[in-house]
Amino acid sequence: MKKKTQLIHGGIFGDEVTGAVSVPIYQVSTYKQDGPGNHRGYEYSRTGNPTRHALEELISDLEEGKRGFAFGSGMAAMTAVMMLFKQGDHVLITDDVYGGSYRVITKVLNRFGLEATFINTSDLQSIEKNIKENTKALFLETPTNPTLKITDIEGAANIAKKHGLLTIVDNTFSTPYWQNPITLGADIVLHSATKYIGGHSDVVAGLAVVNDEKLGDELHFVQNSTGGVLGPQDSWLLIRGIKTLGLRMEETEKNTKQIVNFLLEHEMVSKVYYPGIESHPNHEIAKKQARGFGGMVSFDVGSAEKAADVLSKVKYFTLAESLGAVESLISIPALMTHASIPADRRAELKITDGLIRISVGIEDAEDLIDDLKQALQN
Numbered sequence: 578m579k580k581k582t583q584l585i586h587g588g589i590f591g592d593e594v595t596g597a598v599s600v601p602i603y604q605v606s607t608y609k610q611d612g613p614g615n616h617r618g619y620e621y622s623r624t625g626n627p628t629r630h631a632l633e634e635l636i637s638d639l640e641e642g643k644r645g646f647a648f649g650s651g652m653a654a655m656t657a658v659m660m661l662f663k664q665g666d667h668v669l670i671t672d673d674v675y676g677g678s679y680r681v682i683t684k685v686l687n688r689f690g691l692e693a694t695f696i697n698t699s700d701l702q703s704i705e706k707n708i709k710e711n712t713k714a715l716f717l718e719t720p721t722n723p724t725l726k727i728t729d730i731e732g733a734a735n736i737a738k739k740h741g742l743l744t745i746v747d748n749t750f751s752t753p754y755w756q757n758p759i760t761l762g763a764d765i766v767l768h769s770a771t772k773y774i775g776g777h778s779d780v781v782a783g784l785a786v787v788n789d790e791k792l793g794d795e796l797h798f799v800q801n802s803t804g805g806v807l808g809p810q811d812s813w814l815l816i817r818g819i820k821t822l823g824l825r826m827e828e829t830e831k832n833t834k835q836i837v838n839f840l841l842e843h844e845m846v847s848k849v850y851y852p853g854i855e856s857h858p859n860h861e862i863a864k865k866q867a868r869g870f871g872g873m874v875s876f877d878v879g880s881a882e883k884a885a886d887v888l889s890k891v892k893y894f895t896l897a898e899s900l901g902a903v904e905s906l907i908s909i910p911a912l913m914t915h916a917s918i919p920a921d922r923r924a925e926l927k928i929t930d931g932l933i934r935i936s937v938g939i940e941d942a943e944d945l946i947d948d949l950k951q952a953l954q955n
């Protein structure tokens with residue numbers, strides 16, 4: 578099945594009993610048992626809920642995995658995955674991971690004795706060099722935010738396998754429509770479904786997919802034990818969002834390419850970060866491992882003042898955190914998503930005060946370019 582068909586027909590299609598073509602919202606917490614302990618597959622909705630289950634089957638199919646899991650947010654999904662490990666275990670993590678991922682590792686999970694080292698995973702040698710006796714996993718985010726760095730998933734997963742580590746990939750920016758880490762050797766894929774998968778800025782949710790049944794049992798045990806599950810209404814909204822994921826990603830990318838070309842030509846813009854352009858240092862790997870380059874672009878306008886000026890002038894780019902929705906969003910990472918990162922560390926990661934990040938929506942490209950044009954004018 579091709580991806581666009583899978584978005585509609587993957588997982589569980591509609592409702593067997595009534596013929597409804599949309600999965601019903603099972604707004605329920607508990608289920609009648611035919612005798613004590615004798616239930617029909619569902620006993621309590623933390624453990625399992627039919628609407629959530631339909632979503633979990635769907636994301637598992639889309640990521641070419643074995644089992645899927647839905648959580649109340651991307652961070653809840655990540656936290657549950659990290660709870661597969663124990664005190665004294667060590668994980669290697671991409672150095673410019675999402676700020677919330679950095680925070681949960683360094684400020685919450687560290688309290689329970691989980692050790693972590695943040696490294697440049699775009700450099701495969703750096704992975705090999707930093708593996709320790711107690712290293713249990715390699716956590717990759719690719720592409721990263723906001724400079725869109727790429728890690729060679731297959732290369733990294735091969736190193737991880739050689740050393741008996743699990744490879745975990747945060748696939749939020751690419752979505753299963755463009756990139757499937759499991760087919761490249763990853764063991765676990767994570768999503769903030771709040772972004773492209775939901776796609777309409779109306780749900781906070783997280784998804785995880787594992788590539789084997791045993792890992793699936795372990796993660797279900799954690800999901801059920803810690804309880805950060807996604808509710809049936811939000812599960813349904815994600816199933817609905819996923820139906821148009823392909824259309825949205827294609828349209829976003831078409832718009833993005835035009836915007837990137839415009840930015841590359843603009844005299845106010847000193848640097849454009851987008852994996853789809855040949856000058857991007859990881860362009861070849863991006864092209865090899867993903868079917869598209871996505872809709873996230875960052876560009877440098879030179880100063881905090883200029884960036885603030887642009888943000889004050891745009892009409893169609895909404896000033897907001899988050900990304901991946903039908904409406905275009907704009908932000909200044911140094912002041913918003915990455916404000917909690919110390920200034921010297923931000924400088925290392927090239928997150929300058931003049932760096933603007935946009936998440937390109939599916940509005941008309943001409944309108945979006947005209948908007949940026951007038952906003953960039955002095």
Ligand SMILES: *Cc1c(COP(=O)(O)O)cnc(C)c1O
Pocket residue numbers: 650651652653675677678718722747749750768769770771772781782783
């Ligand atoms: C937003 C985001 C997260 C966290 O997801 P939430 O749904 O906000 O909890 C994790 N990783 C990436 C790459 C993100 O963009």
